Amino acid sequence: MSEIKLLGKKPTRHGFGEGLVMLGERYDNVIVLGGDITGSVMTSYFKERFPERFFSIGVAEQNATTIAAGFALSGKIAFFASYSAFSAFRNADQLRISVAYNDINVKIGGGHAGITVGPDGATHQALEEIAFVRTLPNMTLVVPCDYLEAKKATIAIGEKFGPCFIRFGRSAVPMFTTDETPFEIGKANELRDGKDVAIVACGLMVWEALLAAEELSKKGINARVINNSSIKPIDVETLVNAARDCGCIVTAEEHQVHGGLGGAVAEVTAKNYPVPIEFVGVRDKFGCSGEPEELMVKFGLTWKEIYASALKAIERRDKGFRGLRQVKDVEDYKE
Amino acid sequence: MALEITFSDKTFENKKRNPEEFSEIALEIRRDIIKSLYLAKSGHSGGTLGTSDIFSVLFFGGVMKYNPNDPEWKERDRFVLSAGHLCPVLYSTLARAGYFSTEELYRLRKYGSRLQGHPGYDMKLPGIESSTGSLGQGVSIAVGMAMSDKLVDKNNRKIFALTGDGEIEEGTVWEAAMAAANYKLDNFCWILDNNDCQIDGRVRDVMSIYPIAQKFEAFGFDVINIDGHNYSEIIKAFEKFKSNHESKIGKPTAIIARTIMGKGVSFMEDNYIWHGNPPNEEQAKIALHDLK
Numbered sequence: 346m347s348e349i350k351l352l353g354k355k356p357t358r359h360g361f362g363e364g365l366v367m368l369g370e371r372y373d374n375v376i377v378l379g380g381d382i383t384g385s386v387m388t389s390y391f392k393e394r395f396p397e398r399f400f401s402i403g404v405a406e407q408n409a410t411t412i413a414a415g416f417a418l419s420g421k422i423a424f425f426a427s428y429s430a431f432s433a434f435r436n437a438d439q440l441r442i443s444v445a446y447n448d449i450n451v452k453i454g455g456g457h458a459g460i461t462v463g464p465d466g467a468t469h470q471a472l473e474e475i476a477f478v479r480t481l482p483n484m485t486l487v488v489p490c491d492y493l494e495a496k497k498a499t500i501a502i503g504e505k506f507g508p509c510f511i512r513f514g515r516s517a518v519p520m521f522t523t524d525e526t527p528f529e530i531g532k533a534n535e536l537r538d539g540k541d542v543a544i545v546a547c548g549l550m551v552w553e554a555l556l557a558a559e560e561l562s563k564k565g566i567n568a569r570v571i572n573n574s575s576i577k578p579i580d581v582e583t584l585v586n587a588a589r590d591c592g593c594i595v596t597a598e599e600h601q602v603h604g605g606l607g608g609a610v611a612e613v614t615a616k617n618y619p620v621p622i623e624f625v626g627v628r629d630k631f632g633c634s635g636e637p638e639e640l641m642v643k644f645g646l647t648w649k650e651i652y653a654s655a656l657k658a659i660e661r662r663d664k665g666f667r668g669l670r671q672v673k674d675v676e677d678y679k680e
Numbered sequence: 681m682a683l684e685i686t687f688s689d690k691t692f693e694n695k696k697r698n699p700e701e702f703s704e705i706a707l708e709i710r711r712d713i714i715k716s717l718y719l720a721k722s723g724h725s726g727g728t729l730g731t732s733d734i735f736s737v738l739f740f741g742g743v744m745k746y747n748p749n750d751p752e753w754k755e756r757d758r759f760v761l762s763a764g765h766l767c768p769v770l771y772s773t774l775a776r777a778g779y780f781s782t783e784e785l786y787r788l789r790k791y792g793s794r795l796q797g798h799p800g801y802d803m804k805l806p807g808i809e810s811s812t813g814s815l816g817q818g819v820s821i822a823v824g825m826a827m828s829d830k831l832v833d834k835n836n837r838k839i840f841a842l843t844g845d846g847e848i849e850e851g852t853v854w855e856a857a858m859a860a861a862n863y864k865l866d867n868f869c870w871i872l873d874n875n876d877c878q879i880d881g882r883v884r885d886v887m888s889i890y891p892i893a894q895k896f897e898a899f900g901f902d903v904i905n906i907d908g909h910n911y912s913e914i915i916k917a918f919e920k921f922k923s924n925h926e927s928k929i930g931k932p933t934a935i936i937a938r939t940i941m942g943k944g945v946s947f948m949e950d951n952y953i954w955h956g957n958p959p960n961e962e963q964a965k966i967a968l969h970d971l972k
Contacts, residue, residue: 376828376832397832398832400827400831400863402859403858403859403862405852405855405858405859407820407852407855408820408823408852408855408856408858408859411817411820411821411823411824411852411856412820412821412823412824412827412856412859413824414810414817414820414821414824415810415820415821415822415823415824415825415826415827415828416824416825416827416828416832417824418809418810418821418824418825419824419825419828419829419832419833420828421828421832423824438814438817439814439817439820439852441814442811442812442813442814442817443810443811443814443817443820443821446800446801446802446811447801447802447810447811448801448802449801
């Protein structure tokens with residue numbers, strides 16, 4: 346990796362918490378609701394700084410979501426954050442009707458998302474919410490790749506009108522974006538140029554994608570790496586260009602392979618420029634307890650799966666992907 | 681003879697009234713409900729007729745502060761219809777208050793109409809404060825509005841929400857009750873339409889939510905039990921809420937209104953089959969004959 350360097354490790358949730366404080370400083374009408382776990386999802390920073398604009402709702406995610414709607418309907422920019430397992434699913438109906446249908450300034454933080462919440466186990470490892478949240482009309486969905494991008498994304502959703510959801514994680518993950526790295530809702534960011542295969546990733550899988558690209562380059566394969574943190578709205582142009590230039594794609598996400606980033610990329614390319622896609626993610630399974638690194642290996646969420654998938658995608662492209670290879674894939678899939 | 685439907689363009693003032701003055705208003709609203717539901721060929725007759733007296737006092741008895749010519753007026757009191765399916769009574773009330781023309785009542789539930797089957801905030805119908813219809817959500821939204829007013833903006837607005845009694849089978853309403861009491865929302869008034877009817881039958885048979893008053897008291901509400909068709913009692917209940925608000929009692933208010941589903945239409949009264957059905961032509965004729 347020429348320009349991109351590992352700058353240390355920090356959880357994305359810290360970026361969220363710090364971004365909220367910055368929003369609070371900029372705008373008097375930002376309020377935050379707590380769902381008991383404020384120290385985990387880092388709304389505690391805002392609580393300490395602006396106690397008069399922080400309200401504890403208790404362990405009641407449905408109520409917090411609709412109360413946030415009430416605040417938004419009273420001219421506030423209302424944030425509520427909990428674990429993504431609860432702030433995207435426990436309150437699904439509230440998100441759909443009171444937030445998305447009303448089309449108002451409610452911002453939801455989905456923390457401790459994905460397999461890397463670790464020892465808490467399957468109940469707390471949200472792996473399906475990208476699929477749900479991105480189907481809601483009016484909704485914006487961002488999945489930042491590192492601490493600094495999480496901070497930028499938090500500020501961006503606060504400043505954008507309408508319902509937004511930001512997904513972030515618990516564990517410390519590589520930091521590699523800088524103040525100069527662009528972030529814009531609706532835009533994907535090309536981190537590495539290449540024309541042999543495009544790797545489209547979000548969240549902590551962006552770093553794994555960069556590692557995979559580095560390994561691929563040793564084989565003479567130049568992979569394009571795209572940080573697709575804006576899941577909705579999605580950057581059609583960048584994705585279609587990637588499909589056209591590379592002819593095959595690998596998607597990588599800390600989420601089920603169904604309906605998430607991979608699904609979104611497949612929708613865009615199938616409509617505009619169909620190419621073979623390999624999907625790296627959790628394969629229709631619930632998680633389990635373990636350390637984040639162990640679980641990433643167990644559930645196939647490392648650069649190695651991205652590397653192997655890239656080779657497979659290239660092979661499918663070169664052989665013509667309408668052949669038998671696809672049927673074999675279905676067999677692979679059943680494991 | 682075919683039934684011909686017309687809506688008058690009569691509007692009513694919002695002012696203090698003697699109890700007997702509300703019957704004319706409630707009658708007009710009930711006639712609107714029958715006519716609009718008959719034209720819509722679907723919708724909820726029972727609860728809308730049953731709450732017409734409450735709506736008459738709330739909107740035309742000087743209880744709420746609002747301005748139909750300036751629906752977004754910053755000082756207005758707000759009403760959230762948590763029982764979104766009762767929107768025909770709210771639509772009629774808002775039209776009769778002058779928020780929009782009664783002409784729109786012809787097109788309830790029709791394609792292209794702002795009068796959606798359940799209130800849609802996206803329609804920008806003046807007087808509608810939120811989308812509602814998924815039961816239990818509206819009252820919690822109202823709690824959020826009351827928190828915003830009392831704890832952030834520190835203004836003097838009042839927030840009202842109306843739920844059904846079947847609706848309080850939804851667990852989230854109790855989360856809303858918990859938060860309203862926790863934040864001492866004395867600017868918040870919860871009106872409960874207790875007609876003991878829901879789609880499948882008597883509320884007590886489908887899933888008993890009784891005793892109601894004790895539950896709200898235990899949560900920390902000032903509870904007022906009234907006959908929801910007795911104008912003097914309705915007026916008094918809202919006056920009590922106003923004084924709770926003005927004296928900063930530190931508690932939310934719950935008005936539990938015992939009502940009769942389908943009130944005013946002989947064959948609909950207290951019969952749960954009218955929860956979610958409109959009258960056909962013959963039934964509408966009888967209903968409009970009853971409502972004279």
